[in-house]
Amino acid sequence: MDIFEFYRKDRWPHVFCPGCGNGTVMNCFFRAFNEAGLSLDNTVFVGGIGCSSRVPLYINSDALHTTHGRAIAFATGLKLAKPGLKVVVFTGDGDLGAIGGNHFINGCRRNVDMTVICINNNIYGMTGGQASITTPHDFQSTTTPYGNKEYPFDLAEIAVAAGANYVARWTTRQVHELTKSMKSALQKRGFALVEVVSQCPTNFGRRNKMADPSQMLEWFKSNTVRRDKAKSAELDHVDLNLAGQITVGEFVDRNRECYEELIGVEKHG
Amino acid sequence: MTIPPGEYFVQGNDACVEGALASGVKFFAGYPITPSTEIAEGLAQRLKGQNGVFLQMEDEIACISAVIGASWGGAKAMTATSGPGFSLMQEAIGYAAMSETPVVLVNVMRGGPSTGQPTKASQGDVMQTKWGSHGDYQVIAFAPATVQEMFDLTVECFNYSEKYRVPAFLLSDAEVGHMRGLLRVPEKLNVIDRKEMGIRRTDEAYDVPDDLVKPFPVFGKGHKAIITGMTHTETGRIEPEDSKVHSDLVRRLNEKVLRNRKDINKWEMIGEGSKTMIISYGSSALGAKEVATKDPNVGLLRLKSIWPLPEEPIAQAARGAQRILVCEMNLGQLFFSIKRVAQDAGCKQVELLSKLGGEPPTPSEVRHKLRSMGAV
Amino acid sequence: MKPVINPKLCKGCNICVYICPKKCYTKGTDISEMGYFNAVVSFPEKCYNHNREGKLICELCVLSCPDQAISWHPETEEEKKK
Numbered sequence: 001m002d003i004f005e006f007y008r009k010d011r012w013p014h015v016f017c018p019g020c021g022n023g024t025v026m027n028c029f030f031r032a033f034n035e036a037g038l039s040l041d042n043t044v045f046v047g048g049i050g051c052s053s054r055v056p057l058y059i060n061s062d063a064l065h066t067t068h069g070r071a072i073a074f075a076t077g078l079k080l081a082k083p084g085l086k087v088v089v090f091t092g093d094g095d096l097g098a099i100g101g102n103h104f105i106n107g108c109r110r111n112v113d114m115t116v117i118c119i120n121n122n123i124y125g126m127t128g129g130q131a132s133i134t135t136p137h138d139f140q141s142t143t144t145p146y147g148n149k150e151y152p153f154d155l156a157e158i159a160v161a162a163g164a165n166y167v168a169r170w171t172t173r174q175v176h177e178l179t180k181s182m183k184s185a186l187q188k189r190g191f192a193l194v195e196v197v198s199q200c201p202t203n204f205g206r207r208n209k210m211a212d213p214s215q216m217l218e219w220f221k222s223n224t225v226r227r228d229k230a231k232s233a234e235l236d237h238v239d240l241n242l243a244g245q246i247t248v249g250e251f252v253d254r255n256r257e258c259y260e261e262l263i264g265v266e267k268h269g
Numbered sequence: 270m271t272i273p274p275g276e277y278f279v280q281g282n283d284a285c286v287e288g289a290l291a292s293g294v295k296f297f298a299g300y301p302i303t304p305s306t307e308i309a310e311g312l313a314q315r316l317k318g319q320n321g322v323f324l325q326m327e328d329e330i331a332c333i334s335a336v337i338g339a340s341w342g343g344a345k346a347m348t349a350t351s352g353p354g355f356s357l358m359q360e361a362i363g364y365a366a367m368s369e370t371p372v373v374l375v376n377v378m379r380g381g382p383s384t385g386q387p388t389k390a391s392q393g394d395v396m397q398t399k400w401g402s403h404g405d406y407q408v409i410a411f412a413p414a415t416v417q418e419m420f421d422l423t424v425e426c427f428n429y430s431e432k433y434r435v436p437a438f439l440l441s442d443a444e445v446g447h448m449r450g451l452l453r454v455p456e457k458l459n460v461i462d463r464k465e466m467g468i469r470r471t472d473e474a475y476d477v478p479d480d481l482v483k484p485f486p487v488f489g490k491g492h493k494a495i496i497t498g499m500t501h502t503e504t505g506r507i508e509p510e511d512s513k514v515h516s517d518l519v520r521r522l523n524e525k526v527l528r529n530r531k532d533i534n535k536w537e538m539i540g541e542g543s544k545t546m547i548i549s550y551g552s553s554a555l556g557a558k559e560v561a562t563k564d565p566n567v568g569l570l571r572l573k574s575i576w577p578l579p580e581e582p583i584a585q586a587a588r589g590a591q592r593i594l595v596c597e598m599n600l601g602q603l604f605f606s607i608k609r610v611a612q613d614a615g616c617k618q619v620e621l622l623s624k625l626g627g628e629p630p631t632p633s634e635v636r637h638k639l640r641s642m643g644a645v
Numbered sequence: 646m647k648p649v650i651n652p653k654l655c656k657g658c659n660i661c662v663y664i665c666p667k668k669c670y671t672k673g674t675d676i677s678e679m680g681y682f683n684a685v686v687s688f689p690e691k692c693y694n695h696n697r698e699g700k701l702i703c704e705l706c707v708l709s710c711p712d713q714a715i716s717w718h719p720e721t722e723e724e725k726k727k
Contacts (some may be wrong), residue, residue: 003713011506012654013712018681019658023711031708041491046338057495057507062488064341065497065507067364070334073326077335078488080322081296081342085489103334106327175708201658213711214663265322 006030006040007058014058015051017125019213021172021198022052025119028175029055032182043086046075048100051126051200052092052119069100072107075114083260087113088186093120093134097153101133104155108162108191112259115185116193118155121200129203140207156195160252165190167251171197171220174248181250190258197246224248271319277452281419281445284452285349285375286311288423290319292460294373295344298324298335300354303387304443305377308349329354333361333374340370341488341496345427349375351443353384355394356401362436363402364498366522369434369483371463373426378442380627389627390444392551392598398438399576405519407526409533410438410576412551414558416450422535422573428461429533433482433525440575442598444552444629466492481525526577534579540568542589545644546616548607549596550575552629557596559632564645575603580610587611592618592642596630599623618642646697646717647689647724648706654714657681661706661715667691670706689720690727696720 004012007026016022033043040061047053049068056063066074071089079087096104096118107116123141124130131141131148134155138147156169166188168181178196185192199205199216210216227249272287279287285308289297297316299309309325316323322339326332332348339346350358355376365372380386381393398410409429411422423439430437466484483503486494495505500515508514526533539561540546547557550572561569570586572579587593593611595604601621608619622638624630639645648669650661655677661684662670671687689695693703694717707715 007713013656013679016711018656018711019660020711023713024660024709027708027710027713042489044488057497061493062486063495063497063505064338064488065495065499066334066337067360067498070330070361073331073334074338076324076326076331077296077298077338077340077346078342079338080324080335081339081344081346082489085342102327103331106331172709175705179708213658213660217660217663217709263317263322 001034003027003030006033006060008060011058015054017202019199019201020051021121021196021200022055022119024172024175025117025178025196025198026055026058028179029117029182031179032186036183036186038086038186042084043088044078046071046078046087046089048091048095050092050095050124051121053090053095055090069095069098070103071095072100072103072114072116076107076110076112079112079114080260080265083265087115089114089116091116091118093118093122093155094124094132097155098133105158105162108159108164108193110259111163111165111191111256113189114191115188116191117182118193118195119198120155120195121198121204123200123204125200125203129207141204156193156251159193163256164193164252165256165258166192166253168193168249169195169197169251170248171224171246172199173217173220173224177248184253190256220246227251272454274454274456277454278449279416279452280307281413281416281441281448281450282307282377283311284416284419285423285439285441286315287452287454288420289347289373289427290315291454291458292424292427293345294347294427295319295321296324296336296339296346297321298326298332298339298348300326300329300332300350302351302354304379304446305349305351305375307446308375308377329357330361333358333372336372337361337365337368337370340372343487345431347373347375349377351377351379351387352381352394355397359397359401362408363404363406365436366402366406366408367404367498368496369522370436371430371434372436373423373430373439374436375423375439375441377446378440380625386627388443390442390552390598390629391625391627392440392442392553392602395440395575395599395602398440405523407523408436408438408576409433409526409574410440411535411574412440412572413445414551414554414571415445416448416452418573419445420452420454424458424460425535428459431463432461433529434463434485435526438576440551442552443627481521481528530577530579530581533574533577534582535573536579536582537571537573538568538582538586540565541586543568544589544591545594545639546570546586546590547594547596547635548572548583548586550603553596553598553624556630556632557635560635560639566645567639578606578610583607583610584614587614587616590616592616592620592644594620594622594635594638594642596622596635598625598629600625646694646701647720648686648692648715649718650683650686651714651716652677652683653679654712655679655681655683656712657683658711659684660709660711664705664709666703666705667693689724696725
């Protein structure tokens with residue numbers, strides 16, 4: 001399949017800024033979807049609100065573009081009402097972890113079969129660069145002009161603790177590993193989360209001395225530590241700070257029974 | 270199994286459960302809240318046998334979101350809540366209106382604002398139902414006054430929400446929800462299903478033109494549907510900057526309900542043409558009904574549907590009347606709309622009997638108020 | 646195969662210039678129709694996939710390009726000889 005059979009060519013060029021990581025994620029997702037051998041007509045893409053959540057609108061399939069933060073709740077209803085469909089959620093850090101945090105942890109807990117791609121750009125990009133729950137400590141944004149005094153959330157670790165079946169994190173610098181993890185997530189039954197730490201040169205990089213997207217990719221490259229190579233539990237924890245590190249890799253891969261199996265909804269047809 | 274035809278003695282909330290099952294509900298997402306919890310409990314028990322899904326979500330926002338998702342999955346879906354939960358749901362209700370999703374919400378109203386009176390009745394959410402979410406949109410709302418109507422109007426909620434692709438509300442209250450009474454389940458029910466894209470419509474069910482209510486795209490059938498709450502064209506392309514697209518869309522969403530008022534509105538008229546008319550709805554109409562049935566000089570217009578506002582029956586009641594009394598369990602919500610219509614129709618004296626605190630106005634309170642108006 | 650940049654899609658972010666391990670790309674100097682300084686494939690013969698058919702390797706540029714502007718095209722006979 002050509003990439004523009006997968007995406008809606010008539011909507012190109014897309015709305016994302018030059019150098020935005022969303023486009024990179026779209027490339028990797030297309031490859032993973034293709035390799036997983038899934039059918040477009042049988043897949044519904046759900047998005048919330050934000051830059052990342054615009055991705056479903058570009059995919060040549062059914063899309064449900066929902067309200068801010070509630071994508072997982074919408075996807076839960078959709079999946080349980082029509083269990084034959086494959087449901088993929090595109091979401092961002094603010095959408096998933098801040099306004100939708102409750103639905104996120106309960107989604108992991110409930111373990112309904114869906115694939116969640118979270119594009120974490122450490123900022124509220126679409127509204128112009130406000131601090132988000134993953135903005136690293138002491139970084140600048142329009143709402144933290146004196147530096148962000150809060151500490152960031154670790155979305156992948158939360159998902160592991162809450163009970164998701166598959167959790168992985170990569171940055172947009174590791175495109176091949178990212179593609180592989182997306183494929184595994186798409187093939188996994190149950191709640192699967194792939195968090196992609198992505199660059200927002202326009203609103204994050206520009207205020208943090210990384211206005212050039214390649215500077216941000218270099219930041220990712222020099223600060224990522226592979227989870228399997230992290231030496232201690234202390235190193236295992238993500239800091240997302242220039243002085244700290246971004247832990248990447250597969251966080252969990254297990255086979256807890258998913259919700260629709262438990263309630264026997266699959267038998268309904 | 271749906272309830273077999275016959276006569277039953279049940280609680281209002283249980284009648285609502287039976288009505289929903291009889292209309293073919295396949296998905297319910299709920300969160301415990303007094304006084305609507307019996308509906309969730311009832312459906313948790315009964316949906317499994319109907320190949321349906323019951324889901325207890327983490328909050329009311331998740332409930333309505335899951336219900337909208339399920340509706341796009343092709344299931345008839347509903348949720349039930351009360352005041353505080355209803356407030357949380359408002360954003361998604363606007364989404365359902367904008368994305369033209371059929372959903373049914375049962376709001377068993379309780380005393381507000383805030384936590385208020387969880388176990389007591391009120392009609393404080395009437396305006397919130399119509400205006401709660403931001404932007405211009407229309408909804409369909411019914412107000413049951415008896416156990417029987419909890420059943421009948423739940424069925425109507427499903428029918429009209431599927432027919433016009435709008436969120437439909439059953440505005441019950443703690444009084445009707447917890448009332449026990451006679452439920453007569455008819456042999457045959459009129460159940461309307463959605464008009465799916467690519468399927469020829471059945472003429473009997475749809476009397477509205479295609480340009481107002483679009484056929485329903487179905488997920489997983491290659492329709493490549495884009496469902497969004499953003500301003501969009503007919504093909505689903507988002508055009509938030511285009512003023513004409515926005516104006517056309519919002520006007521159509523409102524028109525499709527307003528132009529079909531005749532089809533949607535339901536009411537009961539007693540003593541039409543009386544010089545004194547009472548207009549009321551829901552459980553606050555019960556006391557007024559007793560007065561109107563006993564006193565030949567007093568008439569009653571009981572609104573079974575309140576949104577879109579039944580202007581025709583109100584004007585009809587006002588035309589021959591010298592005075593109108595509106596009974597509500599709030600500080601006057603529908604009163605001002607009724608007053609506008611009644612005064613346009615030529616009735617000068619329109620007054621309000623408002624009762625707060627949890628109990629509907631009693632017949633003696635209604636009579637007392639009528640006396641002070643110079644009616645009896 | 647050689648990478649080709651579609652000038653109608655490229656937004657000139659220069660990620661390809663940064664990411665290519667073989668330094669095939671250089672920053673552009675001419676402004677495109679879209680109003681960006683598009684990157685240029687200056688040294689396609691350095692690419693890992695030069696004269697390669699079938700399954701390609703590396704592909705960092707194609708996978709990383711945020712605007713889906715880079716695609717693989719067969720080389721001409723003349724380019725193959727380089």
